[in-house]
Amino acid sequence: MNIEKILLENSASPSRREFLKTSGMLVVGFSAAAVAGPFAPSASAQAARGLYPDPDFHQLDSWIVIHQDNTATFFVGKTDCGQGTGTAFRQMMSDELDIAFKDTTCVMGTTDITVDQGGSGGSDAIQVDGWPMRRVAAEARRVLLDMASQRFGVPVAGLAVSNAVITVNADPSKRVTYGELIGGKRFNVALTGANIDATTGLAKVKPVQELKMVGQSPQRYDIPPKVDGSAKWAADVKLPGMVHARNVKPPFAGAKLMSIDESSVRNLPGFVKVVSKGNYVAVVCEREEQAIAAARQLKCNWQKPATAPFPASADLFTYMRGATPKSSQTPNTLGNVDTAFSGAAKIVEAEYEIPFQGHTAISPAHALADPSNGQMTIYSNDMKSYGMRNGVATFLGMPREQVRVIWMEGPQGYGRTAADDAGFEAAYIAKELGRPVRMQWTRAEEQGWDTKGPAFTFKIRGALDAQGNMTALDYGARSCDYNHLGYNEPDTVLIAQLMGQRRAMPANGSSAFPNDMYAIPNRRTLLEVVGLPLIWETPIRTGNLRDPNGPQSTFAAESFIDEMAAAAKADPVEFRMRMLTANNADDNGFRRARSIAVLKAAAEKFGWQPRPAPNPARRNGDILTGRGVAYTYRNQTVVAEIAEVEVNRKTGRVWVKRLVCAHDCGLVINPEGLRRTIEGGMLHSISRALYEEVAFDTEKVLSVDWASHPSLTHMDTPAQIDIVMVNGDPNPNRPDLPHYGAGETSCKPMIAAVANAIFDATGVRLRRVPFRKERVLAALNAANV
């Protein structure tokens, strides 16, 4: 069943009840029909809840529907960003419910038919939301077994269940299907739990050993329609009477709109309207190509700001070092760092830099908003659709019960759509016009104005004793992240800023410390955040980019550990292993033991021969070959990665030829799905390592397309990628082995692994990302390599 198709076919009729009726799904649980049970609202209370009420997470019917044909639909309040979480939920839930995987479907992310589990973010779908989903499925199984027990007059212990069929052990001719028991009817079972994450029934989840689909790799259900052209994306929705909108952005950051000459477009074919408030300008036309032409042609008079909004990107790091921090935490200190340095046999110091990097999704932002019948329906790929619903309702001053977001798939921005601008813009214009409005950003607009991952500077010192052991680490990280953009906030989304809204207290932003389990007895960590001069209405606004701050901090920290290993003339793996095995303390998630396991597994898979870097046998003509390792963790998922690179001495081009990743995220739901997620994460970070940088002058962003903001291509693809799934838990067979998140950890150490491999290949340490060939070549020439 394709929920999007159903929703689309019924989109002209905003009545939810009608959608549900037409859909053929057993949806009494969601209808306004009279219902019995302790949680059933009265008819008047139901009416007061509006057309798009929140599904009640304390009702089993909000999560699971069993159909008369003995199939099940799971309603999940997450969004699948292309990592196959929908398939994984179906695996976990079909195991707990005891129904065949093929007989299940999964509906995600649409705000009025799924419980608000927050949508995507933080790699928490499986780690956090996997548990309530497993528990509600287990509860449905328990209830169904109770029903069968009553029907047959046999205690539950005398029943067996398999593939949604319950049989009496003593007389297997007595059997009943789930569909026969509940199909077409509500469970009417109340759940408990203080919040959505804690939702539970009376049933317990199964031990790992009894899970059958978990650990297998069924194919993702969303892939066939994506390769045969039948998939309906948010970008594809068309409604009768819809019009096309394009933004006209300020040509200079911080510019003030003085006037609009509407006569410049009024006579264009298909022209509908210019919509403007404050510094926000959009033009609307009947057809898409007409809107594109009108947006290009609209004459606006903009006034430049009196002072430069930001330094040019070439001067960014100088600016950041000289800026007064907006926030500066008291250094976090372990042991006595100054004493350790004064007694050191060797001290290493290094500074690292990483620029702003864009989300730069493969397609620019887009959404369609339908204001029919005084409601607002937004068709959007916002990964946090629930937040968009709340944000748009506040922004437009509408009761949230009249606003819904139909989540549909879209281009992945890995955090970009958590603060999706286009949905707000489409809804605003749709409300103004009273017609469905499709908003589509341009490539230059997306590259220029999307959210950026923060730039960082790092200053790090380390101390070695006479035996080459690391005795102290003094780590300072400074991010340019002041006024970091929140999720779908009605007062910080770009259209609100351009219309003049200002928050009294801008978001502090954050810096990041290294995530490792090294036994370094003396540590000092200083985290600071600075801001650019212009923090509102700026194209250089920071947001959460896949594993926020992790690739930056791990680039610096794990590059530095490699520099320490080189200074100690130690093998980089052995140097790290020595610090991981130097004590016995561990945490609840056994991260130290699991760190050792992944580092060991990665080295074994790679065939790592111990020696110090750089590689003594690295040169083959113009090609220099080296290897680099980096390790870290993210929440409870630990990962070690090894990159083998070839550096062309004549051109400076770096090719990451081979990758090894050892990955421990606890219980693996779908190994093949996980493998691809890890591959994509690693390559995403290689793109950040080798290419990505937001360039700007003192007025505007200059990297506005794929030529000026290059990305990894097919030419850069490694020849070989080996992924080792590790279960480093000290009790690997424990029945409650947790499933940790895996969407972002593999991104985290990759930039460092590449930097370390380039050092191994060339003997030159690159401390400034990205390692584009011009920069690499300059560094090689400066070192006479």
Add this chain to the structure above:
Amino acid sequence: MANITLRVNGRSHTVNVEPSTPLLYILRNDLGLQGPRFGCGLGQCGACTVIIKGAAVRSCVTPTSSVKGEVTTLEGLAKDGKLHPLQQAWIEEQVPQCGFCQNGQIMTAKALLDKNPHPTDEQIREGMSRTLCRCMTYYRIQAAIKRVAGGNV
């Protein structure tokens, strides 16, 4: 505005549009095809790729009036209800993450293999190099192409 007749996936369509309109918008908005996708409008990323006379063409920068010959879109690859071997390989290899670029990847690969059924790894890299994926599924795309080129679908 002018009447323009296009032949797409075996069927003829006449549309009344501004002749310079990029083909992509006609395919998507007038003919209801959603395989070709808007990614950049600059001919840089490949998400909008269609096949015309055996060549992979970027429909976002192709004026509709300039189209000579039949247009094949992703929807037109399957024959008699059977997926094209590349589409089948894409499923078997579980290539897509978000999938938004995959129209361009598949259509570019088809044009590549139609010209050169057994490309070397290097020829695959070069032939695909201008078709971008921001989920970075390149490794799996190349594996899927090799499946077809090696006859393993």
